[in-house]
Amino acid sequence: MNQTEKAKAFGALHRKGDPIVLYNIWDAGTAKAVADAGAKALATGSWSVAAAHGFADGEKLPMSVLVETAKSITDAVDLPLSVDFEGAYSADPQGAAANVAKLIEVGAIGINFEDRVVAGEGLYPIESQAARIRAIRAIADGKGMPFFINARTDLFLAESDLSKHAGLVDEAIERGGAYAAAGGSGFFVPGLIDPALIEKICAASSLPVNVMMRAGAPDVKTLAKLGVGRISYGPGPYRSMMEKLRQEAAAIYSLL
Template sequence: MSQKDKAAAFGALHKKGNPVIIYNIWDAGTAKAVADAGARALGTGSWSVAAAQGYADGENLPMEALLATVKSITAAVDVPLSVDFEGGYAEEPTELARNVGKVIDAGAIGINFEDQVVGGSGVYAIEVQAERVRAIRAFADALDIPFFINARTDLFLQEGDRTKHAGLLDQAIERAKAYAGAGASGFFAPGLADEELIRTLCEASPVPVNIMMMPGVPEPRQLAELGVGRVSYGPGPYRAMMAKLKEDAAAVFSAAG
């Protein structure tokens, strides 16, 4: 498929009540393994891609290294690839759009794009983030690619006390509507775990909602019943693989005396 066809196919996979499953990968090898396991689409996780190359999350991985990883993945597999692009490695909309253009040139058909202030605190004002989304949409549309912008809010991740998440829901819904109006294709709410809050968000959001699997989050089948359109696994697969690697290595060294 062409990049345009891959982007269209990826968007079509997002169905309320029948979510696409993204088992996040971090390099060409894991991309091939997950694709061979039956994935219809792939997505990187920024935490995993950075950790695999010895960096901390939060745009500490040089963008050139990220782009090289994206190119190696898209060269190795034919399924659509979405890239976790964090805050886009820029604040100003024009520079941000240029950076996204580099991700598109590397072969990706979508991104996760978060509203937290990378390297700072809190989240961008709704109007500011909406303008940033609008710049990405305009750039991708000019290339005639139905690029999937998965607009992420960090409201719930930044509030570790889940009993306070209900008080953030109205703001999250406002952001979902604003980002969708600016051209976002989906709305990503990592950290949200409460079933009724997820259901309410899915009902109110104009675009498919993405929920990330983490402790306390309902299983994918339950998320489908709540109306979720995308389920992702974030850094979970990387952490599980590294834990198994350490366990196996420790067993070898222990047996060797």
């Protein structure tokens, strides 16, 4: 498939009640392993890519390194690749769009794009974030690319008290609607694990809803029944593999 065909195929994999499952990767080697395991598409996690290069999350990883990592993955594996691009390394709509264009140039067919103010506080106002999404959609359309913008809200991830998540659902639905109108392709709600709340958002959203696996989250089959269209694993795979590496190394060094 060429890049446009990959983008179309990736979008078609997002079906409410029959979600695409993305086991997040961080380099070409992990991309090959996940592809060989049977994945239909690939997605990076920003935390994982940053950590693999010795950086903290939150756009601390130089964007040039992220773009080069994306290129190494698309060069190595012939599957659609979505890149976790955090806030697109720019608060300005045109700046964000120009940065996304660099990912399109190296073969990526989609991004996660969050409404958190990276290196700041809180979330962008709804209209400000919608303007950023519109700019990204415009530049992708200009390239004839059905680019997948997975519009992420950090409402739930920013609130560690799960008992308060119900009070955030109405704003999440409002944000999801605005992001869809601006050109979003999917609606990502990391941090939300309550089945009833997930189902409510899925029912209200015109976009396929992405839930991130974490402790306490429903299993894949349950999420599908709730209407989820995409399931991802975030930094979980990286943390799991690094812990396995640490344990194996510790076992060796304990014998010396």
